[in-house]
Amino acid sequence: MEFLNFVLIFTTAWLVFRKPEKERLAFRLLLVSAVLMVALFTMATRTGILPGVNY
Amino acid sequence: MKRNAVFTLLALAVLVLSIVPVGTAVFLLGFVYGDSPCVMCWEQRTGMVLVALTGLFILRYGPKPKYIGLSVLLGAWGLFMGLRHTGMHAARDVGQGFSLEILGAHTYTWALFIYWVCVATMGLLLMMVTHEDVPAEPRRLGLVDRLAFGVFLLVAAGNMVQAFASTGPPPYMGQSDPVRFSFLPKNWVWSLEEWTPSAISLRGRWAIEKPRVTGLPADPAAGPLANLTALPVRDQRPLGLELRGTVTDLAYEAATNRFLVTTQSGVYITDGSLGRIVRSTVVDPGYSIDLGPFAGAAFLERKYVMAVGENKSFVILHENDKANADKNYRFFLDSYDKFDELTRSRLGTVRARMMYTMSAAFDPASNSIVTVTVPNAKVKRLVISRFDRRDLTLSEEFMPSIAPESGLKLAGDKRSLDEYYVTGAAIVDGRLYALSAAYSTVLVIDLATHRVVSAWAIAGLDRPVGLAVKGGDFYIAGESGTLSVAARPDAASEAAGSAGSDAVTKPAAGKPAAAKNPVRTGARTSPGGRR
Numbered sequence: 184m185e186f187l188n189f190v191l192i193f194t195t196a197w198l199v200f201r202k203p204e205k206e207r208l209a210f211r212l213l214l215v216s217a218v219l220m221v222a223l224f225t226m227a228t229r230t231g232i233l234p235g236v237n238y
Numbered sequence: 239m240k241r242n243a244v245f246t247l248l249a250l251a252v253l254v255l256s257i258v259p260v261g262t263a264v265f266l267l268g269f270v271y272g273d274s275p276c277v278m279c280w281e282q283r284t285g286m287v288l289v290a291l292t293g294l295f296i297l298r299y300g301p302k303p304k305y306i307g308l309s310v311l312l313g314a315w316g317l318f319m320g321l322r323h324t325g326m327h328a329a330r331d332v333g334q335g336f337s338l339e340i341l342g343a344h345t346y347t348w349a350l351f352i353y354w355v356c357v358a359t360m361g362l363l364l365m366m367v368t369h370e371d372v373p374a375e376p377r378r379l380g381l382v383d384r385l386a387f388g389v390f391l392l393v394a395a396g397n398m399v400q401a402f403a404s405t406g407p408p409p410y411m412g413q414s415d416p417v418r419f420s421f422l423p424k425n426w427v428w429s430l431e432e433w434t435p436s437a438i439s440l441r442g443r444w445a446i447e448k449p450r451v452t453g454l455p456a457d458p459a460a461g462p463l464a465n466l467t468a469l470p471v472r473d474q475r476p477l478g479l480e481l482r483g484t485v486t487d488l489a490y491e492a493a494t495n496r497f498l499v500t501t502q503s504g505v506y507i508t509d510g511s512l513g514r515i516v517r518s519t520v521v522d523p524g525y526s527i528d529l530g531p532f533a534g535a536a537f538l539e540r541k542y543v544m545a546v547g548e549n550k551s552f553v554i555l556h557e558n559d560k561a562n563a564d565k566n567y568r569f570f571l572d573s574y575d576k577f578d579e580l581t582r583s584r585l586g587t588v589r590a591r592m593m594y595t596m597s598a599a600f601d602p603a604s605n606s607i608v609t610v611t612v613p614n615a616k617v618k619r620l621v622i623s624r625f626d627r628r629d630l631t632l633s634e635e636f637m638p639s640i641a642p643e644s645g646l647k648l649a650g651d652k653r654s655l656d657e658y659y660v661t662g663a664a665i666v667d668g669r670l671y672a673l674s675a676a677y678s679t680v681l682v683i684d685l686a687t688h689r690v691v692s693a694w695a696i697a698g699l700d701r702p703v704g705l706a707v708k709g710g711d712f713y714i715a716g717e718s719g720t721l722s723v724a725a726r727p728d729a730a731s732e733a734a735g736s737a738g739s740d741a742v743t744k745p746a747a748g749k750p751a752a753a754k755n756p757v758r759t760g761a762r763t764s765p766g767g768r769r
Contacts, residue, residue: 213295231443232322
């Protein structure tokens with residue numbers, strides 16, 4: 184999944200660099216990538232979502 | 239000119255973020271040294287790349303609110319990720335961490351710092367931005383801007399390569415314990431371990447329920463130790479003391495013939511009959527170390543008493559008839575002129591770390607304080623912790639086993655001493671008497687051999703929370719305010735033992751019959767035992 188995310192990131196940066204008129208598409212891809220990153224981190228830490236320290 | 243400087247600074251910030259943490263991680267640490275990020279490191283790295291990507295959006299389209307907002311969100315999430323990851327290892331011993339160490343700090347710690355720098359940088363740049371910086375059309379990119387884009391694309395491509403080798407194509411994803419990076423496909427390990435269903439929790443292993451004596455099984459016959467001898471309760475009556483709160487523990491000092499009673503925050507010293515309070519106070523549990531409700535009470539050396547909270551925080555008080563009431567306002571909620579607060583701190587444990595305690599006892603022979611754990615849903619262990627009185631630091635911890643010569647047997651292969659829920663403790667002559675509210679059982683633990691040398695059942699107790707030994711009797715305080723008294727069968731053998739005898743315990747006249755599991759003196763060094 185991390186590979187997929189970096190493909191999205193690379194594509195987004197390429198669009199902003201070479202196809203600036205595709206701003207809306209690029210921003211949507213950026214949002215998808217951010218959500219995917221949050222989802223993957225949450226998946227990895229779902230057994231203890233908050234920092235694992237004394238509360 | 240000034241406006242271009244803002245974008246140049248932003249381009250430089252994107253370059254620094256792309257090269258220093260992310261580029262170094264993938265090209266140097268990854269491709270050269272074979273470092274492979276764990277799943278959390280991957281997302282922290284991805285977050286940094288996304289912050290840099292948002293910077294590229296601003297370079298191209300100007301500082302539109304949605305880009306600024308997203309960059310702040312990404313920075314905030316990155317700080318959380320850094321804290322979450324660092325928190326896993328932050329409390330370990332010095333030098334212990336996970337994976338690579340850079341300049342004395344492990345990589346996840348650096349992530350926390352880098353996100354902090356990102357957020358601070360965003361704030362600085364925002365202070366320099368005006369509405370004039372938002373162009374109607376996409377900006378034409380200057381040399382530094384193009385360099386930022388080029389480097390970013392190179393770093394993103396490098397991460398694509400490393401991510402494919404280390405984590406694989408979807409649905410494979412990062413691993414908690416990754417394999418060293420390699421360009422050779424035969425060394426690639428792709429995993430679906432993170433997709434395995436597991437319970438979702440906010441605090442994870444730190445979500446430990448508070449201890450309580452209600453709802454515990456009281457029948458000794460259902461306990462983990464089979465065929466225990468029952469000690470009859472000789473006397474049971476209400477504890478007729480005016481207390482602020484309910485009783486939480488009980489202790490006895492033979493030298494002064496006084497009892498110590500604690501409530502949630504109250505400390506009461508009574509006469510030898512438990513009929514009259516001779517000195518008391520209520521400790522202010524707030525505005526400093528969280529003491530938690532008191533669960534253990536102990537007389538220390540003369541005129542010093544200790545109250546231990548269920549969270550193993552504690553306060554030591556010094557009896558003082560001339561205590562300065564004005565000075566003590568900050569420490570107490572009541573009776574400011576009876577005690578001085580000597581110290582308030584925490585007892586740190588290792589084996590018992592994830593468990594609460596409901597008992598404390600003082601051993602004058604070893605000048606130590608002893609606590610006993612109560613099991614919880616996640617950790618079920620009977621752990622006895624001993625702390626040196628001089629520095630109040632952990633001296634030893636052990637999980638007692640059954641002394642073979644005791645004659646005690648578990649009621650089944652799956653039964654364990656860990657099932658006991660010790661709520662009261664007292665020490666006499668090197669023996670720890672641990673009263674379990676679960677199964678109403680008193681365990682006698684030899685502190686030298688770490689063995690359970692005897693055990694008795696005391697039926698008829700009502701939610702026992704405190705145990706004191708006065709002469710040949712157990713004094714047991716219940717949460718409901720009852721006081722139960724039962725004879726201590728091994729009291730007679732102490733006298734015999736002190737006379738050099740190794741005879742089996744015999745009941746004293748008028749006392750209950752001897753236990754089926756009599757204690758023999760001289761049994762402390764016997765091998766074996768079973769938990």
